[in-house]
Amino acid sequence: MVKVAAVQAAPVWMDAKGTLEKTLTIIEDAAGKGVQLVAFGEVWLPGYPFTIWLQAPMVAMDVVMKHRVNAITLDGPEMAAICEAARVHRIWVMMGFAERDRGSIYCSQALIDDRGEIVLSRRKLRPTHMERTVWGEGPATDIKVVDTPFGKVGGLCCWENIQPVNRQGMYQLGEQIHVACWPSFGMFKGMRQAYALSAEANMAESQSYALQGGCFVIAPNSVISEESLEAITMGNPDLRNIVFAGGGSAAIFGPDGYRLTDPIPDTEEGLAIAEIDLAMIEGAKVFADPAGxxxxxxxxxxxxxxxxxxxxxxxxxxxxxxx
Structure with a gap:
């Protein structure tokens, strides 16, 4: 048995220092609740650049530049502080962050163990649609799974979780606990033309990943705060009909596709926590082992x-x- 948590919270948008302080508080809170693995959403630090979906690329450039200057490095002080918090509180952390590597920015994930060591780092293989104006592509070798005391753990960001080839690669590596990092689903709420950008569609992807792979899926995501809306919309009142506060939808799913956590109201912050039993995977694999x-x-x-x-x-x- 292992207790895991998916974070549903709002970063201090486009503010690496402010988001770092909040990150450390959340890690401490999760550890105090007995959580052994806590997972944050897509580019939690310093926040997802929602504006790129709302404005033409050059109009949104101010936000893109803020995102760039608040991106962090794997060996920088922000990641060092997160590693130290993991060590002090004896907790594993899956962090979603904007990673700077020389002149490029990537949508990345890092798994930190309870000794404060980074045991996995990876970059989103193919940014989706407008994201390509912000992030570079990760290498194919970033289909990764690592051994931990509580099973084989891996992760993918947002619509990486939709790609059948990505899924199959993770399943082939024997993944038992998967972290599906998502942004907030506060854009296009209730709009049919939003295509698959809704919480319902993307949580269905997390659920199907668990069922298809016979693994546990931790699906953290962010919340858009009222305070950040003015900056996200760049003061354009018309965009308030497109992007809304809230959008939280954190959840954890079992290898039978069953949801293990109750929904947290989409405007509220919290931890979706579940105790998971890897023995459940054996039952799922009796019926369907996608790698066997x-x-x-x-x-x-x-x-x-x-x-x-x-x-x-x-x-x-x-x-x-x-x-």
Whole structure:
């Protein structure tokens, strides 16, 4: 048994120092509740640059620049302080952060153990849509899982969790506890044209990841605070009909797809906490092991090879010929 927590909270938006102070408080609070692994949302530090979805790229450049200057490095003082908090409170931490590497910024995750050591770091493989105006791409080798005292732990950011190939790679590595980091779902609330940017759609992805992989999924995400709305909308009152305070939807799912935590109101901060039993995975894998008895690598290889060429060469005819 291990007690885990998904953070639902608002960062001090585009403020690395302020968000760091809040991070340390949350870590202490989680440890005080007996949590052994606490997970933060996508680019929790210094916050998700929502403005890029609301304004043209050059109009949103002020926010992009604030995001850049508040990005942190793996070996910088902010990460050192988080590592020290993990060591002092004897807790594991999965941190979502904007990572600076020379002149580029990446959407990253780091897993810190209870001795204050970084045991995993990775970057989002493919930023989604407007995110490509802010972040670079991570390497293919950043499909990673690490051994911990409470099982094999890995993580993906936001719509990385949708990609079938990403999922299969994590399942093949024997992942038992997955951290699906998400931003707030405070944009386009109630709008049909929002496509799949809703809390319902993305929590369904977290749930299906757990069911498909026969693993536990911790799904932390952020909250948009009332105080940050003016900065996010850059003072444009019309955008208040597109982005709203709240958007929290943190949850934890079991390997049978069952939700293990009660919803926290979407405007409130808190920890979604569950005690998980890895023995449940054995029961799930009896029925479907996506990396073993329920996996057909020959079919996967056939499909990928048939559609691996340039777009104009991809066709159903190719797959039929291969078959």
């Amino acid at each position: 008895h329920y996996f057909r690598p020959d079919v996967t290889r056939l499909v990928l090879e048939a559609f691996a060429g340039p777009a104009e060469e991809r066709s159903v005819d190719q797959l039929e010929e291969a078959l």
